[in-house]
Amino acid sequence: MDNQKVGSNESIKFYHINKPYGFFSNFAPYEISLKGKIWPTTEHYFQAQKFVNTPHEEEVRQALTASEAAEIGRDRGRPLRRDWEVVKDDVMGEALYAKFTQHPDLKEKLLATGDVKLIEHTKNDRYWGDGGDGKGMNRLGELLMEIREQIRDQT
Numbered sequence: 001m002d003n004q005k006v007g008s009n010e011s012i013k014f015y016h017i018n019k020p021y022g023f024f025s026n027f028a029p030y031e032i033s034l035k036g037k038i039w040p041t042t043e044h045y046f047q048a049q050k051f052v053n054t055p056h057e058e059e060v061r062q063a064l065t066a067s068e069a070a071e072i073g074r075d076r077g078r079p080l081r082r083d084w085e086v087v088k089d090d091v092m093g094e095a096l097y098a099k100f101t102q103h104p105d106l107k108e109k110l111l112a113t114g115d116v117k118l119i120e121h122t123k124n125d126r127y128w129g130d131g132g133d134g135k136g137m138n139r140l141g142e143l144l145m146e147i148r149e150q151i152r153d154q155t
């Protein structure tokens with residue numbers, strides 16, 4: 001199902017990891033290797049970079065689940081790096097590139113989506129997702145599509 005080609009005028013909406021295309025979620029259990037370390041999910045890496053070069057970076061890496069990593073990362077009791085708003089898209093792109101190049105099965109699934117629009121569909125997030133009403137920025141979907149093009153150009 002996830003590997004099937006879909007028509008180019010369709011879109012793929014994803015969010016829950018146990019639903020179709022759930023592998024696109026940062027919470028999906030695909031570890032990545034970055035900065036000389038293994039990160040259990042892209043969510044772990046993304047959330048940890050909010051605290052780069054502090055002990056909290058490792059604290060997030062060691063979180064037992066992606067949800068726990070997100071909970072720690074969103075806790076403003078821990079100081080957020082000052083340039084986060086400037087760097088967060090690059091951090092996400094770096095994590096996604098690692099995920100889809102380090103897992104050949106995921107790379108194949110990403111490329112199999114052709115030119116279809118990828119959308120993180122959730123009312124919980126208007127920046128990374130579509131806000132549930134389609135008016136959110138869908139930055140996660142946009143970055144996935146950029147990476148798809150980048151990987152396609154390399155093959």
Ligand SMILES: Nc1nc(O)c(N)c(N[C@@H]2O[C@H](COP(=O)(O)O)[C@@H](O)[C@H]2O)n1
Pocket residue numbers: 026027043046070073074120124125128129140
């Ligand atoms: N599962 C889930 N729950 C939420 O409440 C969400 N906002 C998302 N979206 C994902 O959250 C990550 C970024 O979160 P913050 O920028 O730290 O709020 C990113 O992986 C989004 O795709 N997912």
